Amino acid sequence: MPELAEVEFYRKRWAQVATGARILRIATHDGRRVFRGTDVPALRRALTGATLVSSHAAAKQMLFCFRGGGWLGLHLGMSGELFVAPPTHEPGRHDHLVLYLRESALVFRDPRMFGRVLFHSGREAPTWWTQLAPPILSAAFTLEEVAAYLRRRARAPLKAVLLQQERFPGIGNWMADEILWRAALHPARPAASLSPAETRRLWRECRRVCQLALNCIAGRGQSLPADLNVGIPRSWLFLHRWQEGGRCPRTGCRLARATIGGRTTCWSPARQPRP
DNA sequence: GTGCTTGTTGGCCA
DNA sequence: GTGGCCAACAAGCA
Numbered sequence: 001m002p003e004l005a006e007v008e009f010y011r012k013r014w015a016q017v018a019t020g021a022r023i024l025r026i027a028t029h030d031g032r033r034v035f036r037g038t039d040v041p042a043l044r045r046a047l048t049g050a051t052l053v054s055s056h057a058a059a060k061q062m063l064f065c066f067r068g069g070g071w072l073g074l075h076l077g078m079s080g081e082l083f084v085a086p087p088t089h090e091p092g093r094h095d096h097l098v099l100y101l102r103e104s105a106l107v108f109r110d111p112r113m114f115g116r117v118l119f120h121s122g123r124e125a126p127t128w129w130t131q132l133a134p135p136i137l138s139a140a141f142t143l144e145e146v147a148a149y150l151r152r153r154a155r156a157p158l159k160a161v162l163l164q165q166e167r168f169p170g171i172g173n174w175m176a177d178e179i180l181w182r183a184a185l186h187p188a189r190p191a192a193s194l195s196p197a198e199t200r201r202l203w204r205e206c207r208r209v210c211q212l213a214l215n216c217i218a219g220r221g222q223s224l225p226a227d228l229n230v231g232i233p234r235s236w237l238f239l240h241r242w243q244e245g246g247r248c249p250r251t252g253c254r255l256a257r258a259t260i261g262g263r264t265t266c267w268s269p270a271r272q273p274r275p
Numbered sequence: 276g277t278g279c280t281t282g283t284t285g286g287c288c289a
Numbered sequence: 290g291t292g293g294c295c296a297a298c299a300a301g302c303a
Contacts, residue, residue: 002282003281033298033299078280078283078299078300079280079281079282079300079301111301112280112299112300112301113298113300114299116283152291153292155293156293156294160294163282165282165283172281172282173280173281174281175281176281261294262293262294262295263281264279264280264281
């Protein structure tokens with residue numbers, strides 16, 4: 001599930017209770033796939049007794065920064081989630097990392113283990129964080145950059161291109177479909193086949209969907225919706241895409257579904273004509 | 276039992 | 290070397 005806005009939602013969940021708080025104890029499922037490439041003993045040593053100073057979300061990645069130079073990175077993969085539990089929480093089968101505070105426990109749960117826990121110790125931020133592509137909502141995400149990328153991936157279907165994290169950080173399957181639907185572009189269109197006006201539409205809708213998704217899913221300011229999808233309007237493709245016999249919220253026509261770019265893709269044939 | 280699944284990576288091939 | 294495609298990873302769900 002977790003794409004850009006959902007990642008921010010989960011970051012806030014932990015940040016709201018944990019910022020400024022001290023980690024008293026840590027539970028880990030050592031040897032699990034989510035810790036691949038990570039020095040778990042070093043993580044435990046560094047973070048036990050450490051205070052969370054700040055946290056950030058970028059792309060599908062989160063960073064939790066601790067006083068003294070501990071950097072905890074989390075990627076939620078396909079099925080990961082973060083939640084806050086009582087301090088007596090007993091780690092379940094899929095709770096691979098639990099950080100215990102005085103009054104609560106921060107739980108990272110991931111049944112399918114496509115997610116990842118990263119850890120870095122030192123003064124400088126780790127490269128797995130600093131080398132992320134510039135955010136879609138930053139000034140660096142320009143129309144020109146998008147146009148150049150579409151030329152480079154000339155023959156790839158738009159759907160596959162939008163899933164490339166090196167240019168569209170944080171976009172996942174549902175956001176890609178939402179963007180193409182709003183931009184009225186068929187997901188199978190080859191990247192190089194877009195007119196300048198269509199390229200501009202794609203660029204604009206990338207930014208718009210990211211901004212709207214953040215507002216709806218991750219809330220504004222300090223507020224946080226109770227549930228992930230509770231704030232998503234019926235006017236979005238998102239709420240219709242998995243329904244059997246789902247209809248396009250704009251045209252009322254039946255939605256289509258097929259595998260494009262290796263992923264299940266939903267589009268509105270009435271709105272997004274064939275290439 | 277079968278056949279899916281909102282992510283990423285590495286291998287193969289043109 | 291680059292780009293495109295696909296299987297693999299693991300578990301849950303219908």
